[in-house]
Amino acid sequence: MTNPIDTLFNERNATRLMTHVVAGDPDLESSLDLAERMARSGADLIEIQIPFSDPLADGPTIMASNQKALDNGTRPEDCFKMIRRLRERVSVPLLVMTYANIPYRRGGKRFAGECAAAGASGVIIPDLPWDEPLPGLRDALRNRGIHFIHLVSPGMSDDRLKTVLGLASGFLYLTLRVGTTGAASGIEPRGLEFLRKVKSLTRLPVAAGFGVSAPDQVKRLKGRVEAVIIGSHLINLRRGQGVEAVESFLHLCKSSGNGRPRPE
Amino acid sequence: MNRRKHSRYFGPYGGRFVPEMLIPALSKLEEAFFHFRDDPGFKNELDRLLRTYAGRPTPLYFAENLTHESGWCRIYLKMEGLTHTGAHKINNVLGQALLAKKMGKTRLIAETGAGQHGLATAAAAARFGLECKVFMGEVDMDRQYPNVFFMRRMGAEVIPVREGTRTLKDAVNAALKYWIEHLEETHYLLGSALGPFPYPLMVRHFQSVIGREVKRQMRKLERRPPDVLVACVGGGSNSLGLFHPFLRQKSVRCVGVEAGGRGMKPGEHAVRFSPDGRPGILQGYKSTFLQDEYGQVLPTHSISAGLDYAGISPELAHLRERGRVEFVSVDDRQALEGLSLLCRTEGILPALESAHAVAYGARLARTFSRDQAMVINISGRGDKDLFITARALDGENWLEFLSRELSRDQSY
Numbered sequence: 001m002t003n004p005i006d007t008l009f010n011e012r013n014a015t016r017l018m019t020h021v022v023a024g025d026p027d028l029e030s031s032l033d034l035a036e037r038m039a040r041s042g043a044d045l046i047e048i049q050i051p052f053s054d055p056l057a058d059g060p061t062i063m064a065s066n067q068k069a070l071d072n073g074t075r076p077e078d079c080f081k082m083i084r085r086l087r088e089r090v091s092v093p094l095l096v097m098t099y100a101n102i103p104y105r106r107g108g109k110r111f112a113g114e115c116a117a118a119g120a121s122g123v124i125i126p127d128l129p130w131d132e133p134l135p136g137l138r139d140a141l142r143n144r145g146i147h148f149i150h151l152v153s154p155g156m157s158d159d160r161l162k163t164v165l166g167l168a169s170g171f172l173y174l175t176l177r178v179g180t181t182g183a184a185s186g187i188e189p190r191g192l193e194f195l196r197k198v199k200s201l202t203r204l205p206v207a208a209g210f211g212v213s214a215p216d217q218v219k220r221l222k223g224r225v226e227a228v229i230i231g232s233h234l235i236n237l238r239r240g241q242g243v244e245a246v247e248s249f250l251h252l253c254k255s256s257g258n259g260r261p262r263p264e
Numbered sequence: 265m266n267r268r269k270h271s272r273y274f275g276p277y278g279g280r281f282v283p284e285m286l287i288p289a290l291s292k293l294e295e296a297f298f299h300f301r302d303d304p305g306f307k308n309e310l311d312r313l314l315r316t317y318a319g320r321p322t323p324l325y326f327a328e329n330l331t332h333e334s335g336w337c338r339i340y341l342k343m344e345g346l347t348h349t350g351a352h353k354i355n356n357v358l359g360q361a362l363l364a365k366k367m368g369k370t371r372l373i374a375e376t377g378a379g380q381h382g383l384a385t386a387a388a389a390a391r392f393g394l395e396c397k398v399f400m401g402e403v404d405m406d407r408q409y410p411n412v413f414f415m416r417r418m419g420a421e422v423i424p425v426r427e428g429t430r431t432l433k434d435a436v437n438a439a440l441k442y443w444i445e446h447l448e449e450t451h452y453l454l455g456s457a458l459g460p461f462p463y464p465l466m467v468r469h470f471q472s473v474i475g476r477e478v479k480r481q482m483r484k485l486e487r488r489p490p491d492v493l494v495a496c497v498g499g500g501s502n503s504l505g506l507f508h509p510f511l512r513q514k515s516v517r518c519v520g521v522e523a524g525g526r527g528m529k530p531g532e533h534a535v536r537f538s539p540d541g542r543p544g545i546l547q548g549y550k551s552t553f554l555q556d557e558y559g560q561v562l563p564t565h566s567i568s569a570g571l572d573y574a575g576i577s578p579e580l581a582h583l584r585e586r587g588r589v590e591f592v593s594v595d596d597r598q599a600l601e602g603l604s605l606l607c608r609t610e611g612i613l614p615a616l617e618s619a620h621a622v623a624y625g626a627r628l629a630r631t632f633s634r635d636q637a638m639v640i641n642i643s644g645r646g647d648k649d650l651f652i653t654a655r656a657l658d659g660e661n662w663l664e665f666l667s668r669e670l671s672r673d674q675s676y
Contacts, residue, residue: 054561105559
């Protein structure tokens with residue numbers, strides 16, 4: 001069976017939107033509703049984060065979301081159940097995002113099985129670089145047809161970049177800046193330069209994020225990447241102005257990103 | 265550079281579990297460390313600083329009264345608290361600050377729990393003309409306020425960390441995140457033998473000066489190696505520094521003392537080698553962490569901010585598994601008794617961290633014979649703990665003093 005991520009990126013002339021939801025913030029029902037509305041408002045891929053006590057790659061916004069979700073008693077199994085329910089409601093590819101200790105404690109094989117049962121198409125673990133082991137995880141994901149998504153960042157050595165390009169499947173998660181999520185807004189020249197370099201080295205689809213928080217930034221990336229990632233900004237919008245603000249922001253991005261026309 | 269000069273692992277523990285964007289900086293640090301570690305010029309410069317600035321070698325003091333009081337083996341104290349800034353932390357700080365200077369960095373950042381590592385970093389930054397930011401949990405800022413004040417006098421910016429448990433673990437998170445945002449000009453001067461490679465190895469290397477001196481000093485004083493070494497263990501820098509040069513001498517027992525806090529319920533202690541201590545991956549390394557069954561890190565408690573941490577050096581986790589280092593724990597109350605014991609018998613005020621080692625060492629001494637020798641690492645001095653110890657041991661007078669101080673006219 002073809003992975004839905006591959007099906008999505010088979011059509012190359014559109015810029016897709018990828019969004020981020022922390023499961024359990026403010027509660028699981030709300031995250032489910034938020035993710036569903038995102039899909040209906042133009043999100044083409046959705047990352048669902050299983051909250052962790054010490055999210056190393058995340059800035060203040062997503063960190064606070066993780067804390068909130070954990071304060072609510074959100075457990076990994078609850079997140080998988082939520083993803084399963086989301087899977088039944090929307091057709092966009094779903095990705096499980098979390099930190100290495102969560103799959104490490106559950107065991108790589110079990111974690112992969114849970115991802116598969118929940119209907120996830122990809123897994124993102126920012127603190128698990130390709131040259132560190134997590135017993136059973138990568139093999140089990142491959143066997144179940146789930147992509148392990150690799151991150152690439154400006155400043156990487158050419159050697160490491162080439163190795164990652166050789167290992168990667170699905171798409172590349174490219175950070176346009178070196179930093180934590182949501183810490184700064186704006187697209188830096190260094191990020192675009194790195195993007196050009198990566199593009200010249202691979203035919204893999206590229207999803208780019210870190211610093212994207214306005215429709216015109218999405219527009220700027222149009223044609224250069226296969227997907228734009230919007231994370232912290234949407235969480236801030238929901239927290240400050242509610243779910244409707246997230247929906248209208250995504251609609252705006254969609255029209256400036258000129259994505260595929262929606263059936264509804 | 266493709267060739268790995270050193271395994272990133274200590275048995276199954278260690279590694280470099282960080283986002284890809286941090287790896288270039290860690291690789292550069294690794295390269296610089298291995299380059300300068302054995303460079304004669306660098307070594308000379310560091311030796312000179314350790315001698316003339318930090319005040320090394322520190323004495324190995326025969327604690328005759330404590331020996332008599334405990335009743336059995338001969339107890340020696342390694343007086344790390346006599347170094348400049350008052351704790352062993354300065355050993356590693358001078359090494360890394362010198363390295364940062366060689367790498368052309370202009371800013372040092374550090375996490376701190378008890379404030380001793382932050383203070384040493386602030387001093388080194390002042391000494392080397394570098395900018396300095398110290399991340400400190402809000403809880404720790406309150407309980408180690410003297411160090412906060414001293415760091416600021418030396419020109420460091422002390423940044424309160426308000427996330428999570430607001431203690432050492434969260435200070436490490438905040439420092440790592442700041443580093444990711446400012447890699448170019450910043451060196452993250454990690455204070456304990458943990459974190460992503462090469463930190464565990466590098467910190468242990470710079471701290472091993474403690475054990476090397478003890479080896480020499482014991483040869484002179486006792487003409488034989490010690491029978492047992494005792495040190496408190498937060499992250500593990502003072503214990504590894506003492507133990508490491510002795511690891512090959514199988515006759516030397518190594519005992520690490522963890523913080524038993526108020527009790528053994530989750531959140532009440534920092535005993536990593538307890539039922540809630542499980543293998544995990546956190547803050548860039550694999551080791552044993554206090555965590556729940558889902559992998560969420562548990563809060564910790566200790567009367568001493570320097571031992572109040574959920575993780576432990578990956579090398580120590582490995583040495584424990586190999587049976588080379590034993591671990592025990594001492595609770596808050598016993599630590600206070602250890603402090604009083606050393607004050608009363610020897611006129612030495614240890615840090616609350618080191619008081620854990622004193623409390624256990626004095627008890628353990630009874631199981632040895634009179635011709636055997638023990639070395640307890642007094643990793644720091646206790647001035648910084650005034651606000652904790654005075655309230656705990658002399659509450660009425662202390663509170664009365666504080667209220668008098670508040671109502672006093674403003675003048676010197």
